[in-house]
Every structure is written in C-alpha cells, then in structure tokens.
Amino acid sequence: MRRAILAITGLAASTSALVVLKGAPGASQVAQGLPADQASVAPAAGDPGTAGGVRPAPRPAASASGRAPAARPTTGAPRTPAARSTTGTRAPAAPRTTTAAPKPALRTVSGPTVNYEYGSLSVQITLSGSRIVNVTGIGLPQSGQSGQRSDDVQRTYSGTSGEVVQKQSADLNTVSDATATSDAYQQSLQAAIDRAG
Structure with missing residues (x-):
C-alpha cells in the first residue's frame, strides 16, 4: 500500500513538473539549449527571483568530488596573463646631480x-x-x-x-x-x- 502511494505521489510530481515546463513560454527552447545537467524549470511569471522575465544564470553542476567547477568569464573577453609581481624590484634610480662647489679661478x-x-x-x-x-x-x-x-x-x-x-x-x-x-x-x-x- 505504501509503495502504491509513493508511486502515485512521484507520478503526480513528475506530471506537475512537465506541465509547468511545457506551460512556460520559451521554457522548452531554453531547456533545449542547455546541457542535460544544467536544464532547469523556468520560473513562473511574477517570481520574485526574476526581473522582467529575465532568468538568472544556472548554477554549474557539482563534479564527482562535490566541488563546483571554476567559473569561466562570460564576457567573451580574451584572457590576459596575470600581472607580474614587482615586489623586490626597484625602478631605475634617477641620475644624481652633484653640485660640487666651483673651483676658484x-x-x-x-x-x-x-x-x-x-x-x-x-x-x-x-x-x-x-x-x-x-x-x-x-x-x-x-x-x-x-x-x-x-x-x-x-x-x-x-x-x-x-x-x-x-x-x-x-x-x-x-x-x-x-x-x-x-x-x-x-x-x-x-x-x-x-x-x-
């Protein structure tokens, strides 16, 4: 009996998720463009987590070690090498100007x-x-x-x-x-x- 209740509850939850997914405008297109591990349900209209229907970027899936992969820049700008540390280096010294007393004539x-x-x-x-x-x-x-x-x-x-x-x-x-x-x-x-x- 418990198994039947659990099966029915799971089926109902799956169906609700499909209905929400199918019912949201453009949700299927968004879901199709993402990898399977990053597909998520689009928030419903009026969701406080959205601003003007803009969906926040999905979270990257955790790796097998339990850590999320390092974030990559999303601007498309090329990566630049890290600036070299200048600790311990000196700028060239300005030449010293010595004002020796003029020799008497x-x-x-x-x-x-x-x-x-x-x-x-x-x-x-x-x-x-x-x-x-x-x-x-x-x-x-x-x-x-x-x-x-x-x-x-x-x-x-x-x-x-x-x-x-x-x-x-x-x-x-x-x-x-x-x-x-x-x-x-x-x-x-x-x-x-x-x-x-």
Whole structure:
C-alpha cells in the first residue's frame, strides 16, 4: 500500500513538473539549449527571483568530488596573463646631480722689480682663491756666478712644490751663497702677496 502511494505521489510530481515546463513560454527552447545537467524549470511569471522575465544564470553542476567547477568569464573577453609581481624590484634610480662647489679661478699677481747688486728681478705668484699654487722669479741674471745664484734661488723657492707654495708666505730660508738674490726675491714676493690680499 505504501509503495502504491509513493508511486502515485512521484507520478503526480513528475506530471506537475512537465506541465509547468511545457506551460512556460520559451521554457522548452531554453531547456533545449542547455546541457542535460544544467536544464532547469523556468520560473513562473511574477517570481520574485526574476526581473522582467529575465532568468538568472544556472548554477554549474557539482563534479564527482562535490566541488563546483571554476567559473569561466562570460564576457567573451580574451584572457590576459596575470600581472607580474614587482615586489623586490626597484625602478631605475634617477641620475644624481652633484653640485660640487666651483673651483676658484686662477689669478696671477706680480711683485715689483727689485734692483740688487747682481741685477734685478721680480716675482710672479699664481693663486687659486687665496692659496698660492705656483711661483716664478722673472728677470733673474742668467750668466756667470750671478746666473748660478739665480738658478739656486729659483730651484729652492719657485714652482708648484717650492718653499713658497709649501709655506704660503715670504718668510723663507736664505739660499746658501745667494743672500742678496734671496733677499731681493723675498722682497718682491712679499709685495706680490700684499697686492693679492
């Protein structure tokens, strides 16, 4: 008896489903366009789940594992590769602009010509800012014993590594056997330093 009731109830439910399916306008066309596992009954008119007769997209059927398959994009847009992660990478550094202090211009200052017992001479100094960077004696005697003394004084005092550049003053040691030439050189040098002041 129970079996008969269950059979009748099942038959009635199947028939009701068929009637609803056949009775809904366009339901058979929708059902025909879907795979068998996704066919569903179209909602009845006035169903709160529909808006203007538009049927929501069907749910994908669960796989054997019980999980629904991953959703695929429905827009038809081509898939783009995932953006690469930029973590740990640096944008190229902008070039550094170094503003080094401009080097002071070189300037040359000459001392007066000083006459002494073996001739005459003057001293010319080259400065970078207030620092003496080079010195030379001008007009020193070139011949004989006076020429020898002049060479000794030039070698000791003049140039970029001479005693004047090292001491940055006219307070120099007297060159042996060239006292008069040394004194004249120091006198012109001091006047040049004073002018450069």
